[in-house]
Amino acid sequence: xxxxxxxxxxxxxxxxxxxxxxxxxxxxxxxxxxxxxxxxxxxxxxxxxxxxxxxxxxxxxxxxx
Amino acid sequence: xxxxxxxxxxxxxxxxxxxxxxxxxxxxxxxxxxxxxxxxxxxxxxxxxxxxxxxxxxxxxxxxxxxxxxxxxxxxxxxxxxxxxxxxxxxxxxxxxxxxxxxxxxxxxxxxxxxxxxxxxxxxxxxxxxxxxxxxxxxxxxxxxxxxxxxxxxxxxxxxxxxxxxxxxxxxxxxxxxxxxxxxxxxxxxxxxxxxxxxxxxxxxxxxxxxxxxxxxxxxxxxxxxxxxxxxxxxxxxxxxxxxxxxxxxxxxxxx
Numbered sequence: 529x530x531x532x533x534x535x536x537x538x539x540x541x542x543x544x545x546x547x548x549x550x551x552x553x554x555x556x557x558x559x560x561x562x563x564x565x566x567x568x569x570x571x572x573x574x575x576x577x578x579x580x581x582x583x584x585x586x587x588x589x590x591x592x593x
Numbered sequence: 594x595x596x597x598x599x600x601x602x603x604x605x606x607x608x609x610x611x612x613x614x615x616x617x618x619x620x621x622x623x624x625x626x627x628x629x630x631x632x633x634x635x636x637x638x639x640x641x642x643x644x645x646x647x648x649x650x651x652x653x654x655x656x657x658x659x660x661x662x663x664x665x666x667x668x669x670x671x672x673x674x675x676x677x678x679x680x681x682x683x684x685x686x687x688x689x690x691x692x693x694x695x696x697x698x699x700x701x702x703x704x705x706x707x708x709x710x711x712x713x714x715x716x717x718x719x720x721x722x723x724x725x726x727x728x729x730x731x732x733x734x735x736x737x738x739x740x741x742x743x744x745x746x747x748x749x750x751x752x753x754x755x756x757x758x759x760x761x762x763x764x765x766x767x768x769x770x771x772x773x774x775x776x777x778x779x780x781x782x783x784x785x786x787x788x789x790x791x792x793x794x795x796x797x798x799x800x801x802x803x804x805x806x807x808x809x810x811x812x813x814x815x816x817x818x819x820x821x822x823x824x825x826x827x828x829x830x831x832x833x834x835x836x837x838x839x840x841x842x843x844x845x846x847x848x849x
Contacts, residue, residue: 534636553639558648560634560677567676587677588644592633592661593608593798
């Protein structure tokens with residue numbers, strides 16, 4: 529299945545978001561997620577199934593002013 | 594200083610971007626005495642863990658974090674970013690930034706008020722990056738904000754306090770609201786001036802991060818905000834239009 533991960537096309541096997549994140553090597557990383565511009569809390573990741581063409585944003589802590 | 598019922602000893606809040614190295618960032622924060630640092634959220638590539646390394650440094654500092662919504666241009670984008678920040682950083686605090694203009698990076702104050710209202714109703718404690726406009730300030734307070742963060746000058750410009758009169762009026766108009774000058778500070782004297790005006794704190798980043806010696810500059814800012822705060826409490830003299838001799842005239846010898 530093809531999704532848009534952080535603005536770039538990506539082929540993935542796992543549809544369930546929590547598993548998708550593992551497949552994408554985020555593992556236990558501190559990240560926040562949004563699917564199709566909607567925030568998905570960590571507690572809901574295992575209940576969200578991605579569809580072909582979905583836009584997944586994975587954000588991490590970063591320097592800021 | 595009280596920010597949303599949190600007592601802070603230092604009136605200096607520091608950004609974490611643009612430092613030459615993580616070690617210099619950590620040393621600068623320590624030298625500044627800041628108890629609050631700002632952070633952001635950005636895309637992470639799987640496996641690279643850049644954000645994880647940064648987060649580890651920030652956690653080791655032991656400061657509070659104030660996540661920002663930097664770069665957001667719509668209410669929806671800012672609200673979603675705030676949701677993601679709250680989960681990631683485990684704090685209801687959010688520095689709400691909604692940019693309305695590219696050259697000046699000035700806030701879109703209309704969207705700002707809308708986003709502040711939405712987030713406050715959802716339990717966020719909003720630190721709005723705003724202008725010195727009194728009407729906007731009134732609307733932000735009505736939306737539930739208990740802190741206001743007017744700009745001193747455009748972000749990253751280092752120009753200091755562009756509208757001293759406006760900032761002074763803001764202070765006079767809202768004597769009981771926590772006011773933080775955010776953005777545009779370039780020198781310790783700018784920060785001291787903000788404190789002398791009666792502001793509760795200053796938030797800056799580039800002035801320290803882009804200094805030749807960021808750690809030395811962080812220390813300079815720590816001393817400057819303390820000097821400004823002491824001066825404010827000591828009640829400065831009223832300026833005069835003409836000279837007034839400080840040495841007594843009475844008793845002067847007649848030697849001509």
